[in-house]
Amino acid sequence: MDLAYIPSPSTGVIHLGPIPLRGYAFCIIIGVFVAVWLGNKRWIARGGTAGTVADIAVWAVPFGLVGGRLYHVITDYQLYFSEGENWVDAFKIWEGGLGIWGAIALGAVGAWIGCRRRGIPLPAYADAIAPGIAFAQAIGRWGNWFNQELYGKPTDLPWALKISEGVNREAGLYHPTFLYESLWCVAVGFLVIWADRRFKLGHGRAFALYVAAYCAGRVWTEYLRVDEAHHVLGLRLNVWTAIIVGLLAVVYMVVSARVRPGREETVEPKKAEKTEKADGAVDGAGEDEAADAEPKDVAPDTDSEEPEESGLSDAEKAEKPEKSTNGAGSAAKS
Structure with a gap:
């Protein structure tokens, strides 16, 4: 008698009237929101503009979903195109089956298109969203729990996953590889x-660290799985x-790290240009105010002082009549 195990849901879908609400789809959607939210915070912290990550995700997410499905269908083509199978099932993404390798590869193409439209370097964007993608994968793996898929070898460990009888699966207790990977x-x-x-990673190295670390864990979780897969040299x-x-x-x-050490100083060139223009406008206004504050030259008061009579000899000065200070005096002299 098994005293402890992880139960599996009796169903992966709940019907709200005619609308099916699928656990697998909810996990994918929640994961995308987490990735965009965290990526936006990291992008702003690196000097970017709020909303840029979401704008580029509009391109990256659809491309990623298509790429993930394509990878799964191509590598597991026998599930859809062999004798007795229905090829239409290849389009039923809600039933599970997304390959992370295809999702990242084609999602990068979509991100590149979005970055190019915004004039943003793709490596900087990838560094910002890297942790969010890892967390999105952690959430997305619970979609496999709802579908009772991608479990490992049989085990009697206390955290074993209980799988019920179904199509292409036998009831029993198995390693919860979905939980391990999550x-x-x-x-x-x-x-x-x-x-x-700690190390101020830049130029795509944070994203590369995510890829390398994820792959290290995927090797051993993949080794535990018992679902049908192609083998090459025994692996x-x-x-x-x-x-x-x-x-x-x-x-x-x-x-x-050797070719381009350090981190990008500017991740969003257009924002930097706007900032420089704004700073230039402020500096220009400051110079104008300083110019207005300077004292201006005052014109001499010609009415209060006599002009200098330079160039006249002493005799000429003596002959020149003195200027009267009033009208009466002037009339008497004449």
């Missing part, structure tokens, strides 16, 4: 935040993918 992703998110603050395809992608991320961090 917890690992949370740790990766905090690792990236700490390393970014699951996703194990090889995690090893290769993780090594590439480490190489990028090392090379990037």
Whole structure:
């Protein structure tokens, strides 16, 4: 008799009238909101403008969903295109099946388009959203719990996951690999935040750290899984993918640190230009005020003083009649 285990939901969907509310979809949506929220805070802290992360996510998220589904369908094509299967099921994304490798790859393409439209360097944007992506994955993995999928080998550990009888699955207690990966992703998110603050990571190195750390955990969680998958040299395809992608991320961090050390001083050029223009306007106004404050030259009062009679000889000065101070005196002299 098993005294402790993690129960699985009896169903992954609740119907609100004719509208189905699926746990898998909710986990994906909540994860996206968390990633955008945290990415926005980190972007502003690095000198960016509020709302920029969300604007670019409008491009990145749809591309990522399409890429994740494409990767899953291509690598598990036998589930949809083999004899007796219905190829239409390949479009039923709500039933589960998103490959993180395809999601990140095609999502990066969407992010690049959004960054290019805003004149923003993609590596800086990737660094800002890296921890948020890790947390989004942690939340998204609970969608596998709702669908009772991606569990590991049988186990009698107290935290074993109870799986019920269903299509392509047998009832029993299994390793909760969804939970292992979820917890690992949370740790990766905090690792990236700490390393970014400690070492001032820039030029895409925070994102590369996220990729490398995630791949390290994905290797052992993938090894525990028992769902159908293609094998290469005795290892699951996703194990090889995690090893290769993780090594590439480490190489990028090392090379990037040597070629472009430090962190970007400006992450949003257009905002910097506006700031410079505003500063220039303030400085110009200050100069005008200073100029207005300077005393202006006062014209001499010609009525109060006699003009100098330079150039006259003493005899000429003696012959020149004196100017009268009043009208009477002037008349008497004439």
